[in-house]
Amino acid sequence: MSEERSSARRMRPAAAPESRSRSGAASADADRHSFRVFQALPVAVVLSTLDSGHVIEVNERFVELVGRRREELIGRTVRELEIWAIKGEGAQIVDRIVREHAISEVESRFKRKSGEVRDVSIAAELVDLDGTDVIIGMIADVTERKRMENELKRSREQLRQLGAKLEQVREDERIRIAREIHDELGGFLTVLKLDLEAISKEPSTASPAFRRTLDSMQRTIVSGLGSVRRICSDLRPSILDHIGLCAAVEWQTEEWQTKTGVRCVMTSTVDDESLDPGRATAAFRILQEALTNVARHACATTVHVRLWTEDAALRLEIRDNGRGFSANKDGASPSLGVLGMKERVFPYGGNVEIQGAPGKGTVVDVAIPLAARAS
Ligand SMILES: Nc1ncnc2c1ncn2[C@@H]1O[C@H](COP(=O)(O)OP(=O)(O)OP(=O)(O)O)[C@@H](O)[C@H]1O
Numbered sequence: 001m002s003e004e005r006s007s008a009r010r011m012r013p014a015a016a017p018e019s020r021s022r023s024g025a026a027s028a029d030a031d032r033h034s035f036r037v038f039q040a041l042p043v044a045v046v047l048s049t050l051d052s053g054h055v056i057e058v059n060e061r062f063v064e065l066v067g068r069r070r071e072e073l074i075g076r077t078v079r080e081l082e083i084w085a086i087k088g089e090g091a092q093i094v095d096r097i098v099r100e101h102a103i104s105e106v107e108s109r110f111k112r113k114s115g116e117v118r119d120v121s122i123a124a125e126l127v128d129l130d131g132t133d134v135i136i137g138m139i140a141d142v143t144e145r146k147r148m149e150n151e152l153k154r155s156r157e158q159l160r161q162l163g164a165k166l167e168q169v170r171e172d173e174r175i176r177i178a179r180e181i182h183d184e185l186g187g188f189l190t191v192l193k194l195d196l197e198a199i200s201k202e203p204s205t206a207s208p209a210f211r212r213t214l215d216s217m218q219r220t221i222v223s224g225l226g227s228v229r230r231i232c233s234d235l236r237p238s239i240l241d242h243i244g245l246c247a248a249v250e251w252q253t254e255e256w257q258t259k260t261g262v263r264c265v266m267t268s269t270v271d272d273e274s275l276d277p278g279r280a281t282a283a284f285r286i287l288q289e290a291l292t293n294v295a296r297h298a299c300a301t302t303v304h305v306r307l308w309t310e311d312a313a314l315r316l317e318i319r320d321n322g323r324g325f326s327a328n329k330d331g332a333s334p335s336l337g338v339l340g341m342k343e344r345v346f347p348y349g350g351n352v353e354i355q356g357a358p359g360k361g362t363v364v365d366v367a368i369p370l371a372a373r374a375s
């Protein structure tokens with residue numbers, strides 16, 4: 001017997017009363033009592049010898065779990081009974097019990113006589129029963145719990161996919177609206193502007209009052225066209241399509257600085273060629289939300305925006321020196337802005353980390369893995 005085995009805990013046998021010879025009615029009563037308790041345990045229990053794997057005793061719950069009668073189990077080996085659903089797993093678990101003497105919460109799968117497979121959680125101990133090394137296994141059927149866990153995982157995954165899909169739908173809708181406004185409204189205003197220019201060249205419109213009205217109309221139209229451009233680029237920064245993410249980020253940070261009066265320093269070392277529209281849009285929208293958050297919550301005086309690539313990922317960092325973001329303390333669901341940032345990178349397996357401490361500013365750190373290029 002190995003050193004480990006010899007250190008197995010010594011126990012009195014806990015087998016059926018009829019299997020042992022004892023003198024005295026009191027002792028027989030005690031045996032019957034402990035056997036009844038053993039049978040009534042709310043967890044499946046099996047006793048088997050370590051060396052040969054023969055089943056010595058089982059309780060009712062174990063009988064129910066493996067779907068076999070007690071007589072079918074006692075005296076047969078675990079291997080013969082083909083209880084382990086995954087080949088070789090039983091031997092591994094027994095090895096672990098020998099090494100560690102006791103194990104708990106080891107997940108595995110049992111096969112019932114009918115072939116049905118159940119998920120189980122095993123606790124086991126190696127004990128010395130009258131000089132024989134015996135494994136006492138306590139097995140909980142966790143099939144239902146596992147099913148619910150998987151169901152929960154699946155619905156979380158579906159929810160995330162739905163979120164990502166919604167973002168995509170919103171983005172497509174924005175593109176469509178931007179195009180409509182640009183083509184329809186922008187088109188009308190351009191025609192009107194050209195007509196006014198033509199009218200103003202007419203000698204018959206030379207009266208000063210008329211000219212003032214014409215000038216005013218022209219100014220209104222130019223400002224209208226400016227509004228159309230601004231609305232369109234808010235909806236869909238065409239700059240993203242035309243000159244790429246770097247320039248779009250530069251433009252956005254300048255616009256934001258002018259609008260808020262907060263200094264915004266931008267550095268970029270990204271090669272736009274390496275980016276596809278989806279990733280570029282995700283990064284750009286995250287930047288917009290992060291800058292909106294700085295303006296709304298941070299009371300910062302300076303923001304640093306950095307765009308670079310590292311370890312085959314597009315990286316974006318927005319660092320402010322404001323009052324600092326602090327994680328949701330009450331565990332309530334996060335607000336939509338931060339959630340939206342995370343959803344944006346989800347389809348690409350990316351990550352958004354927000355760190356901040358009161359008085360030390362906030363850092364939004366974005367990593368979006370780049371698509372492997374076809375060689
Ligand atoms: N740069 C920042 N500095 C300080 N606090 C911040 C900063 N960014 C975010 N926060 C904090 O994190 C919270 C969550 O931000 P989030 O963008 O998710 O929500 P929100 O801006 O309040 O609302 P919305 O859903 O409209 O974006 C904010 O309410 C704010 O308290």
Ligand SMILES: [Mg+2]
Pocket residue numbers: 289292293336337338
């Ligand atoms: Mg926000």
